[in-house]
Every structure is written in structure tokens, then in C-alpha cells.
Amino acid sequence: MHQVMRHHYHFSLFILLLAVFSACREESASPPESPNSLMREQPAPAAKVSDPLPLPKTGEGSFENLVADFESKDRGIWQKPNMVISLLGDLEGKTVADIGAGTGYFTFRMVPKAKKVIGIDIDQRFIDFMDSVKVRLDVRYRDRFETRLAKADDPLLRPEEADAVVLVNTYGYIKNRGQYLKTLWKGMAPGGRLLIIDFKKNNLPIGPPDEFKVSLSQAERELLSSGFSIDRVDQDALDYQYIILAEKP
């Protein structure tokens, strides 16, 4: 098999295992976690299943390296995906849009919980990557997931389509955010929740350089001036990222 295809296959398998494992965890759902237990969230199960899989040795910034970065073995420790998703509340019967979904790190973890999860990205490679995993999802979940190739200035949601929107490590990449938020607003149902998680400033060991980050206070200002209310702000729950939970009133 061609080297690149073999890498692609390995990472598709990696994500598949991650999704299936996450789905299994949902099947045996335990009582809600306390804030303290959330702080001790263990590494994502995928870290264990990925151990025998080879990491790509291709050049910096290659697609394979982006995938390896987004799905890195250590991410579960600092990203606390279960705690993050729990901030959205009960997703049963709800449609969730994961904007800037990338490999679907959050998208696939939400699929077992929601009526539908839309993995949205502007990069066709990530859409293809997510689709390659989608076809391998358990048939019970397959219909709950779709990908959508969006435009840089428009997530292409239908009017009031999303009950919840997730933007993780993506807000800073969006240009003209004021206008973007107004467009996003139209795609959200009244009462819809918007969860933004992005890297704190101060040149952290993880995440982009500071000049590519949007500060928490700036993000708050942009949300408020676009008509969103802010329900919760947290700079402590995650080591490297702040959390904003906003709402379309």
C-alpha cells in the first residue's frame, strides 16, 4: 500500500476505534460526574488503543501531522473532552454543530448523545477524513452524523438548525468574527447554546503562537455585541484554554 494511504488508513482506524470506544462508554453511562471528578478526567481511551499505531514521519504542517496533533495521545489529559461536552447539558433530541470540527475529536464523542451532530469544516481533507470514519460507525449512530463543507464566512447552517454550537480551537481562525457571529445566530435555534473554547494567551507549550489567539475578554465583547448572552466563563477548568458558554436568547 502506498505510504500516504497507509498513514491515512491508520488514522482512520484510530478515529474509528476512538468513536466506537466513546460510544461504548456512553452505553454504560455512569451518574453525572462531580466538578472534582471532572478535573481528574482521565486520558481519552483512544490514547490506549492508539499505542500500536505508527505516527507519521512526514513534514511539518502536513495533513497527517495535523491529524496526529488533533488526536494526540496526551490531549485527553488537558482537553477533558467529557467535561467539555457536559457543559452543553442534555443533548438528547438536539442538533449540534461542531464548527471547525477537524478530525471530529469532539464531533464523534457527541454523536451517541445527540439527535444529530454536524461536523463542519472549510477544509475538504477534514471532511473526507470524517466521512471515512462515518461509514465505519455503528449503524445505530451513522444517521446521526453528517459532515458539511462550509465557507470561511458562513457555517452554512439552515435557519435555526442548531440547538447547540461548538467552536473548539477555531474561533481565532475566523475572520470578521462580528459578521460571522451574526450569520451563525441565524442558524441557531432560540435558546441555543454556543460553546467557545480557545487557547489562553501567554505563549503556552500547547496551541498556536499568541498573535493567532483571541483573548477571552475580546471574545466576550464580540459575543455580547452580536446579541449573545454569556452564561458562563471559566479560565481554570482547562490548563491551556478558556471556556465561554453563550446563548442565543
Ligand SMILES: C[S@@+](CC[C@H](N)C(=O)[O-])C[C@H]1O[C@@H](n2cnc3c(N)ncnc32)[C@H](O)[C@@H]1O
Ligand atoms: C485547530 S483545528 C480544531 C479542530 C477541532 N475543533 C479540534 O478541537 O480538534 C481548527 C479547524 O478549524 C477549521 N477552520 C478554520 N477556519 C474555519 C472557518 N472559518 N469555518 C469553519 N472551520 C474553520 C480548520 O480547517 C481546522 O479544521
